[in-house]
Amino acid sequence: MDAAEVLQTVLSVIQGGTPIATPSSATSTPSSSQMLSPQGGGPPTIPQMIVTLLSLGAFWDWLKVLLVGAFLEICRRGSAAVWEKLWDSVWVTADFEWDSDGAEWLMYWLSQQRVFQKARSIEVCTWYFGPEGVCVNDLGDSDGDDRNDQVVFLPSLARTYSLWYRGLYLTVSRDRVLDAGSPWKTSKDMLQISMLTRDSGLLRELLKEARKAYKAANGHLIDVFVTEGTENWQRVAAQEKRPMSSVVLDPGVFELVLEDARDFLNSRKWYSDRGIPFRRGYLLYGAPGAGKTSMIHSIAGELGLAIYILSLTVTSLNDNSLKALISHLPKSCILLMEDIDAAFVRGIARRDIANPELHLLTSSNDDGDDNEDSSKGHAGRDPGGGGHNGVTLSGLLNALDGIAAQEGRILFATTNDYAALDPALLRPGRLDLHIEFGLASKHQAKELFKRFYTSSDAPVKVDEEDDDNIEDDGAGEKNSAYSSRTVSPVPPPGNATSKLLAMPEGVKSVYVGMTCTRHSFQLPQKKAAALVERFAAAIPPHTFSMATLQGYLMAYKVRPYVAVEEAPAWVEKKMRENDTQAAAKGRGSPGASTLGKTGTFHDVDD
Numbered sequence: 001m002d003a004a005e006v007l008q009t010v011l012s013v014i015q016g017g018t019p020i021a022t023p024s025s026a027t028s029t030p031s032s033s034q035m036l037s038p039q040g041g042g043p044p045t046i047p048q049m050i051v052t053l054l055s056l057g058a059f060w061d062w063l064k065v066l067l068v069g070a071f072l073e074i075c076r077r078g079s080a081a082v083w084e085k086l087w088d089s090v091w092v093t094a095d096f097e098w099d100s101d102g103a104e105w106l107m108y109w110l111s112q113q114r115v116f117q118k119a120r121s122i123e124v125c126t127w128y129f130g131p132e133g134v135c136v137n138d139l140g141d142s143d144g145d146d147r148n149d150q151v152v153f154l155p156s157l158a159r160t161y162s163l164w165y166r167g168l169y170l171t172v173s174r175d176r177v178l179d180a181g182s183p184w185k186t187s188k189d190m191l192q193i194s195m196l197t198r199d200s201g202l203l204r205e206l207l208k209e210a211r212k213a214y215k216a217a218n219g220h221l222i223d224v225f226v227t228e229g230t231e232n233w234q235r236v237a238a239q240e241k242r243p244m245s246s247v248v249l250d251p252g253v254f255e256l257v258l259e260d261a262r263d264f265l266n267s268r269k270w271y272s273d274r275g276i277p278f279r280r281g282y283l284l285y286g287a288p289g290a291g292k293t294s295m296i297h298s299i300a301g302e303l304g305l306a307i308y309i310l311s312l313t314v315t316s317l318n319d320n321s322l323k324a325l326i327s328h329l330p331k332s333c334i335l336l337m338e339d340i341d342a343a344f345v346r347g348i349a350r351r352d353i354a355n356p357e358l359h360l361l362t363s364s365n366d367d368g369d370d371n372e373d374s375s376k377g378h379a380g381r382d383p384g385g386g387g388h389n390g391v392t393l394s395g396l397l398n399a400l401d402g403i404a405a406q407e408g409r410i411l412f413a414t415t416n417d418y419a420a421l422d423p424a425l426l427r428p429g430r431l432d433l434h435i436e437f438g439l440a441s442k443h444q445a446k447e448l449f450k451r452f453y454t455s456s457d458a459p460v461k462v463d464e465e466d467d468d469n470i471e472d473d474g475a476g477e478k479n480s481a482y483s484s485r486t487v488s489p490v491p492p493p494g495n496a497t498s499k500l501l502a503m504p505e506g507v508k509s510v511y512v513g514m515t516c517t518r519h520s521f522q523l524p525q526k527k528a529a530a531l532v533e534r535f536a537a538a539i540p541p542h543t544f545s546m547a548t549l550q551g552y553l554m555a556y557k558v559r560p561y562v563a564v565e566e567a568p569a570w571v572e573k574k575m576r577e578n579d580t581q582a583a584a585k586g587r588g589s590p591g592a593s594t595l596g597k598t599g600t601f602h603d604v605d606d
């Protein structure tokens, strides 16, 4: 009986009929079909079929093939598993997403390794420098200052680099894999590092070393994050730390905030012992251009904290995403909400969108005292001229101090309009310390002047002798054609600075703003002291913002004498402008450049 016959028999049995007779079965002596047929001529029973199958020689051949195949497959899989186990036992491997911090540290570490510097296959990138640009190299033919000349060397895709670390064999590879988490089936790059050792602690050591080297290289920078999508943070920049001395405030203000924040960061246990949420909030309010943002930047540098900037006016933001964003903050960081009043005026919905019939947003889903706070003085305030997002005041309050709010974060909120803020937001626990920033005081004007002309990293050398040649009335400087608004089209000859500003004869100066030809100017101490006093005397206190004064001095970057000389005229002109503006707007009396009602400032420029 051949295989076709057996198959036919089996099929007919399955179909419940009698076996189909084949020509061979019709002619031959008792065939399989006959054997399978019960004596009564009905369909064969299952035991009969089994007996028949076992009696077939081909069946045993098939069985042998099957068993050998199964055995070989088991061996293959077993050996693969054993090999994998063996491999795992001698290698320690770690995978990093390409845009993760770990990958960044390792990339920096790798960029310092000779093997990588000498690698013969490498990806050269001229547009991606990484958020910190720490892996940036120049090609050796420039001083490296020009970003256009710089490149970054990345490991090539799907290539493995081998090197030695503390005498251990190490491989690094970069691969592109399918992003399992992405609904769009996008791919992502992964950095894999494997070390030939059984001690996973060594990989941790390597990571620590890479992080330390990276941080050391970044010691002068602070990380700045913004929201990515609506629930995640993305690092967008690493900015140079701003020296504390560059923010000129009245004595003690900067120190007060800095020490308070420092003290807070060191008091985690104190807070937890007393069951107080470990969070601190500062509100910096006052005149535009008074140094609020500058101070936050500088404090972040002093404390070594990253800044997370959250704009409440983003239209895609809602209560849930706000909560998610705040709960995704790291343990210690600065959360910056700039112009928080703008959120109230333009973006934030003061009605609870879940309960639109509520005219005033109450915090019944928050905690008790907000009810009372929220109802003070803000009823009927128009939520603003459109652009609403889904953030409600209670959503904001919850996000700031609800259960999910991150512990250890420092919140800095800034506003130019203190009165626009809801009292619920201002209460201790949310914004604990409110610091007012006024227009420039005499002290600030003096310090700003000193900062311009007496301290600089790369001063233009002016020795006493040269300096003495500059007449104190600034006549020498006056002709230097170095000014923001009055530029002589054809500068007087023989002046190095002026040459750079030279324009073809007959062509009028067409620009306003500041030109920059020399980096800085350094006055000798004794001259500086005298000029500082004269400058401060010319500037009326609490009349101009620091940004305005800075703008003025920028126009006289290398002409301190003229800056002092022309200050009274400039002040007069500015005051006049301001009066005209105030009169035009019909808001306030002439000279309304000074502090208005509490918390609201008007600068002559603003």
Ligand SMILES: Nc1ncnc2c1ncn2[C@@H]1O[C@H](COP(=O)(O)OP(=O)(O)OP(=O)(O)O)[C@@H](O)[C@H]1O
Residues within 6 Å of the ligand: 246, 247, 248, 249, 287, 288, 289, 290, 291, 292, 293, 294, 295, 414, 415, 416, 437, 546, 547, 548, 550
């Ligand atoms: N107190 C200050 N000391 C030094 N520079 C200052 C000071 N205030 C303002 N400036 C300068 O003015 C410019 C604007 O400052 P900054 O952005 O810090 O002001 P702000 O108070 O945050 O303004 P706004 O409320 O409009 O955001 C910056 O270039 C900064 O260097």
